[in-house]
Structures are given as C-alpha cells and as structure tokens.
Amino acid sequence: MAxxxxxxxxxRLAPLDRVLNRISxxxxxxxxxxxxxxxxxxxxxxxxxxxxxxxxxxxLMGNHERLMLDALYFPDDNTAAYNWGMNxxxxxxxxxxAMELDPxxxxxxxxxxxxxxxxxxxxxxxxxxxxxxxxxxxxxxxxNWTNESIEAYLxxxxxxxxLWIREDFWGTKTHLADSDGLTxxxxxxxxxxxxxxxxxxxxxxxxxxxxxxxxxxxxxDTNSQLADRFAIDCACAAxxxxxxxxxxxxxxxxxxxxxxxxxx
Numbered sequence: 001m002a003x004x005x006x007x008x009x010x011x012r013l014a015p016l017d018r019v020l021n022r023i024s025x026x027x028x029x030x031x032x033x034x035x036x037x038x039x040x041x042x043x044x045x046x047x048x049x050x051x052x053x054x055x056x057x058x059x060l061m062g063n064h065e066r067l068m069l070d071a072l073y074f075p076d077d078n079t080a081a082y083n084w085g086m087n088x089x090x091x092x093x094x095x096x097x098a099m100e101l102d103p104x105x106x107x108x109x110x111x112x113x114x115x116x117x118x119x120x121x122x123x124x125x126x127x128x129x130x131x132x133x134x135x136x137x138x139x140x141x142x143x144n145w146t147n148e149s150i151e152a153y154l155x156x157x158x159x160x161x162x163l164w165i166r167e168d169f170w171g172t173k174t175h176l177a178d179s180d181g182l183t184x185x186x187x188x189x190x191x192x193x194x195x196x197x198x199x200x201x202x203x204x205x206x207x208x209x210x211x212x213x214x215x216x217x218x219x220x221d222t223n224s225q226l227a228d229r230f231a232i233d234c235a236c237a238a239x240x241x242x243x244x245x246x247x248x249x250x251x252x253x254x255x256x257x258x259x260x261x262x263x264x
Contacts, residue, residue, distance in 0.1 A: 001029060002025070002029045002249050002250075002251050003029070003030045003031075003120060003122050003251060004025070004029065004030070004248065004249050004250070005031070005033075005034065005127075005129065005187055005232065005247070006031070006245070006248070007033065007034035007035060007036060007062070007188075007246075008034070008035070008036040008189040008233040008234070008236055008237065009036070009041070009047050009051075010036055010037070010038070010064070010236045011037075011039060011042055011043050011046075011047055012043075012047070012236045012239075012243065013041070013050065014043075014261070015245040015258040015259065015260050015264055016050060016245050016258070017050065018245075018258045019247055019257070020050070020054075020247070023249075025055055026055070028055070028056075029055050029056065030057075030120070031055065031057040031058070032057075032059075032120070032129050033054070033058070033059045033060065034062065034131050034188065034232070035059070035060045035062020035065055035114070035189065036063065036064045036065070036131065036190065036233075037059075037065070038064050038068055039064045039067070039068070039084075039087060039089050039091065039092050039237075040088035040236070040237045041091065041236065041239070041260075041264070042091055042263075042264070043091075044091055044092040044095055045092065046095070048111065049107070052110070058115075060114055060117065060118060060129060060130065060131055061114035061163065062190065063163040063164050063190065064087065065114065066163055067080075067083055067084045067089060068089060068108075068111065069108070069112050070084070071083070071085075071089065073112075088237070096108070116130065116157075116162040116163065117129060119154065119184075122250040123251065125250075126145055126184040127184065127185050128154065128184045128185070128186045129187050129188075130154075130162045130186070130188055131163055131188065132163055132166065132169065132188055132189070133162075133165045133166075133169030133170065133186060133190070133191075134154070134157050134169060134186060135168060135169065136169075136172055136174050136175060136176065137172070137175075139153055139156045141153070141175065141176055141177075143179050144178050144182075145182055150184075164190070166195075169229075170191060170199035170200050170219070171199040171200065171201075174228050174229065183226070185227070185228055185229070186230070187232060187248075188232070188233075189232055190233055191233055192214060192233050192237070192238070193207035193208075193216060193217040193232070193233060193234060194207050196217050196233075197231075201219075201220075203217060203218070203219045204217075204218040204219060204220065204227050207231070213234075213242055213244050213257070214233075214238075214243065215234065215244075215257070216231065216246055216255060219231070230248075236260060239260055240259070240260045243259070244257045244258060244259050245257070245258045245260070
C-alpha cells in the first residue's frame with residue numbers, strides 16, 4: 001500500500017492520465033487530491049471523472065470548485081458568474097453544458113459535498129492536507145496530536161483560509177510541534193510553487209527546473225530549519241509554458257512529474 005497526493009490539475013487531463021499510467025497504482029493504494037481539478041485547461045470534467053476512479057481517493061474542495069459551485073447554484077448572482085469566468089471557468093461551464101442532465105447534476109453535487117481538509121500518518125509522520133493551507137496562531141496547538149485533536153484543530157480553521165490563504169500561510173512560521181516534538185507536515189496547493197518560494201523564509205529547493213518547469217517546494221522556518229510545509233501546485237494553470245502535473249508518493253518521497261504539452 002502506498003499513499004499519493006496531488007493538486008491543482010486545472011483540466012489538464014492528458015498529462016494526468018500519463019502520470020497515473022506511469023504510477024500503476026494498486027487497489028490498496030490511497031490518493032489525496034487537494035482540489036482545483038477544474039477551470040483553465042480543456043478537460044476539467046474529465047479530470048473530475050478520472051480522479052473519482054482512483055483507489056481509496058479522498059478529494060478536497062479547492063477555491064475553483066467553490067467558484068464553480070457559487071456560479072452554478074446562484075445563477076442570478078452576476079458577481080459569482082463574473083468571478084468564475086475571470087478565473088478560467090468557461091472551459092468547465094462548456095464541458096458541463098455538453099453533458100446529459102443526470103450525470104451533470106450528479107458530478108456537481110459530488111463536488112458540492114467535498115470536504116475542506118484531510119489528514120493521515122505515513123511511517124509515523126503526520127500530514128495535514130488543505131487546498132490553500134492553514135492559518136497558524138489563531139487556533140491553539142494541542143498538547144499532543146491525536147486523531148481527535150487533529151480533527152478539532154483543522155475543523156476550527158476558517159473555511160475561507162483553507163480555500164484561499166496564501167501569504168499568511170507561506171510567509172508565517174507554523175510552530176505546530178507538540179510536547180513530544182511531533183511536527184505535522186502541511187501539504188497544500190493553490191499557490192504555484194515559484195510564487196510560494198518568494199514568500200517563505202527557508203526553502204529546501206529551487207521550485208523550477210533549468211527549463212522553467214515548476215517543481216514541488218519544501219520549506220521550513222528559521223527556527224527549525226526543517227521542512228514542514230510543502231507546496232505542490234506545479235503551475236498546471238499556466239499550461240505548457242511551465243506547468244507540470246505532479247504526484248508525490250509519501251512513503252518513499254518518490255516524485256512523479258508529467259509536463260503539460262501544447263494543446264493540453
């Protein structure tokens with residue numbers, strides 16, 4: 001059994017399909033998908049449909065799913081429609097409109113019920129997942145991280161932060177170590193890794209290849225020098241200019257990249 005995490009595919013179905021074929025996941029594997037499946041790229045509905053076929057998949061809502069839902073559920077809200085359209089929603093709207101009514105309703109209702117956070121433990125290391133990140137310093141850190149205290153901590157986060165936070169997450173020390181020194185690793189998308197790199201104190205790697213393709217970013221802070229935040233939005237929204245579909249296997253740190261090609 002292996003645990004994989006990915007985020008921010010933004011309609012890039014072809015490279016997602018290629019990287020998943022390379023991985024060849026087993027039926028026992030677990031996938032966490034951190035939102036922003038839709039908008040920008042040419043096949044957002046196809047991405048949602050493919051994601052749903054992954055084994056033991058836990059999918060989170062991203063801010064683009066939220067934009068989609070606001071526009072679809074409140075059709076008379078011109079601001080919601082404008083915000084979705086300005087953020088690349090036309091490809092999603094077009095694909096949904098081309099579907100039969102029942103499957104269209106079913107997939108939109110599925111998206112509407114996606115949670116905002118998740119967590120897991122792999123080889124004794126805690127991982128917290130949210131689309132955009134969390135806001136530290138506003139919710140008390142528990143004495144010990146247990147399933148109950150993790151749920152309470154994440155549930156107390158502001159939903160808008162989980163979907164939209166940027167500078168206040170990447171630019172702020174986490175201070176999440178419990179009394180035993182156990183520090184969760186927070187994995188988030190939303191902010192393309194080159195932008196996240198400009199916001200952090202300490203980064204463990206340069207988040208671009210020599211050719212300018214985005215890479216995962218590991219970052220920490222000036223106190224611990226240890227990576228506790230991981231940015232995994234590898235700029236699929238930017239398309240073939242710099243975008244890559246990225247899948248991270250947590251068990252052995254294996255990283256799978258698939259570049260977005262022209263027209264994808």
